[in-house]
Amino acid sequence: MSDVCIVGIGIHPFGRTDGLSGLDQGVFAVRQALADAGVEWPQVQFAYGASDAAGNPDTMVDRLGLTGVQFINVRNGCAAGGSALFSGQMAIKSGEFDLGIAVGFDKHPRGAFNALPSEYNLPDWYGEVGQMVTTQFFAAKIMRYMQMFGISQQTLGRVAEKAFRNAVHAPHAWRRQPVSLEEILEAPLVSDPYTKYMFCSPAEGGVALVLASEKKARELGKPLIRLKAATMRTRPPHSFEVFAPSIDVVEDDSAPRGTASRIASADAFRLAGIGPGDIEVAQLQDTEAGAEIMHMAENGFCADGEQEQWLAEGRTEIGGALPVNTDGGCLACGEPIGASGLRQVYENVVQLRGDGGGRQVQGRGSSHGSSGPKTAYSHVYGAPGVSAVTILER
Amino acid sequence: MPDGSEMRAIAEGLFTDEAEPRLIGGRDRETGRIVFPCPPSAAYEPVALSREGTLWSYTVQRYRPKSPPYAGPEAFRPWIVAYVELPGEVIVEAPLHGVGLDDARIGMPVRFAPAPLHPDDPESVLIPAFAAAGVPA
Numbered sequence: 212m213s214d215v216c217i218v219g220i221g222i223h224p225f226g227r228t229d230g231l232s233g234l235d236q237g238v239f240a241v242r243q244a245l246a247d248a249g250v251e252w253p254q255v256q257f258a259y260g261a262s263d264a265a266g267n268p269d270t271m272v273d274r275l276g277l278t279g280v281q282f283i284n285v286r287n288g289c290a291a292g293g294s295a296l297f298s299g300q301m302a303i304k305s306g307e308f309d310l311g312i313a314v315g316f317d318k319h320p321r322g323a324f325n326a327l328p329s330e331y332n333l334p335d336w337y338g339e340v341g342q343m344v345t346t347q348f349f350a351a352k353i354m355r356y357m358q359m360f361g362i363s364q365q366t367l368g369r370v371a372e373k374a375f376r377n378a379v380h381a382p383h384a385w386r387r388q389p390v391s392l393e394e395i396l397e398a399p400l401v402s403d404p405y406t407k408y409m410f411c412s413p414a415e416g417g418v419a420l421v422l423a424s425e426k427k428a429r430e431l432g433k434p435l436i437r438l439k440a441a442t443m444r445t446r447p448p449h450s451f452e453v454f455a456p457s458i459d460v461v462e463d464d465s466a467p468r469g470t471a472s473r474i475a476s477a478d479a480f481r482l483a484g485i486g487p488g489d490i491e492v493a494q495l496q497d498t499e500a501g502a503e504i505m506h507m508a509e510n511g512f513c514a515d516g517e518q519e520q521w522l523a524e525g526r527t528e529i530g531g532a533l534p535v536n537t538d539g540g541c542l543a544c545g546e547p548i549g550a551s552g553l554r555q556v557y558e559n560v561v562q563l564r565g566d567g568g569g570r571q572v573q574g575r576g577s578s579h580g581s582s583g584p585k586t587a588y589s590h591v592y593g594a595p596g597v598s599a600v601t602i603l604e605r
Numbered sequence: 606m607p608d609g610s611e612m613r614a615i616a617e618g619l620f621t622d623e624a625e626p627r628l629i630g631g632r633d634r635e636t637g638r639i640v641f642p643c644p645p646s647a648a649y650e651p652v653a654l655s656r657e658g659t660l661w662s663y664t665v666q667r668y669r670p671k672s673p674p675y676a677g678p679e680a681f682r683p684w685i686v687a688y689v690e691l692p693g694e695v696i697v698e699a700p701l702h703g704v705g706l707d708d709a710r711i712g713m714p715v716r717f718a719p720a721p722l723h724p725d726d727p728e729s730v731l732i733p734a735f736a737a738a739g740v741p742a
Contacts, residue, residue: 322671327674328674335674336615338673340700340722341666341670341677342686342698343674343675350664351664351686352662355661355662355711358711400667401668402667402686403665404664456641457640457641457696457697458661458696458698460692460694460696
């Protein structure tokens with residue numbers, strides 16, 4: 212079976228862009244990705260498009276050209292972009308197609324996500340009492356994790372500090388000014404233990420990836436960035452999820468609950484035939500600072516509780532043993548849901564190509580020169596218990 | 606607090622109308638798994654849950670949630686969002702009262718005590734809530 216390669220990448224900068232719709236930003240990203248791949252829109256055989264709140268992606272054929280191309284819309288919560296990418300790689304692996312795109316974009320109103328109980332099969336009173344609030348869940352999840360595994364609020368602050376510092380060097384990021392650890396820790400609390408710098412914000416942006424069979428990638432003469440694994444999984448029993456009026460009791464509650472992330476991660480490593488120790492750069496869902504901490508363990512990169520030392524030693528910094536969220540992640544880029552997971556893959560391709568500039572990760576095998584990393588990992592998680600993981604190799 | 610039996614719950618079937626109310630969960634008739642609230646389905650049998658529990662995790666809601674759907678007071682006061690483990694039954698999410706915002710501790714004993722959604726309105730509906738054990742309901 213052919214490896215699937217990523218031969219073109221495009222991004223519309225994340226943040227707030229007045230006057231441009233979400234779809235506009237998606238079209239911008241597609242055009243940039245096509246140019247990067249050196250292909251024209253009529254050559255594209257299929258597209259999968261992800262958007263949560265900015266309209267149907269397939270309507271962009273109006274703008275790109277009415278070629279009759281197969282274009283399938285994906286709406287899958289925070290895993291929407293990952294699901295689009297998963298679907299695109301399957302289309303190529305099946306042998307049906309050689310060239311296609313995965314595109315994601317979004318544009319959310321300011322403030323917290325507007326969620327209504329009926330959309331989640333919950334009774335109206337759950338929202339009326341003030342519990343239809345995503346930040347409550349994320350804060351309560353890390354609060355228990357901190358107590359169980361000895362994670363300090365200072366470590367949460369270090370995650371946010373790193374995000375803004377890395378984003379200084381990422382042209383597509385939104386918040387590109389460094390913020391000191393002291394300012395992060397002393398900022399107003401939003402939901403304890405998180406201060407305002409420790410949560411990402413809903414935002415806007417667009418990302419597109421051009422996918423090709425290995426044969427097609429060689430024809431195009433592009434460096435072979437191989438998509439070794441793309442998985443999307445849903446939650447196991449007894450998990451603790453956002454918008455949950457109740458959680459199961461379990462006999463032994465001394466370990467973290469199972470998650471969709473653990474399943475998606477283990478399957479991705481199995482498919483790629485490598486382990487967490489082989490990964491040289493990782494983009495992990497960091498909708499809040501503690502998410503990055505917990506996802507380090509859920510994706511197998513460290514044991515529960517080791518994050519305290521990892522962060523203190525700078526092991527997840529650009530120059531560390533495992534750089535995490537090299538473009539500032541969701542904390543610095545914001546979260547346009549449909550685009551967010553594809554942004555992680557975009558960033559990984561930049562890193563694998565060695566095009567990261569001030570945020571470039573040096574590969575482990577690069578003792579004599581400027582060789583970038585050879586492996587890269589991405590992970591998203593979202594309501595109501597979905598996760599998508601990719602592993603890239605060059 | 607006024608006698609709970611004279612006040613209206615925010616929804617039917619959330620808690621009992623005893624002098625000291627209890628939450629009503631739903632027991633899956635096949636698996637025995639308990640959830641809250643009790644789903645409107647014949648597959649679940651309503652069961653009155655334990656009044657006593659322990660704090661499993663928590664946070665503090667420090668900003669006023671968006672309306673809709675939030676229907677609480679315009680004048681916002683932060684509250685503790687608690688996940689309370691009712692031993693052997695289920696963990697439920699509800700506000701925790703009678704504890705300082707910085708004084709909540711995982712593992713502390715708490716007791717079910719429905720509370721008004723609008724604390725300053727004597728006619729307010731009651732919502733599921735907990736209080737520190739030992740604080741009169």
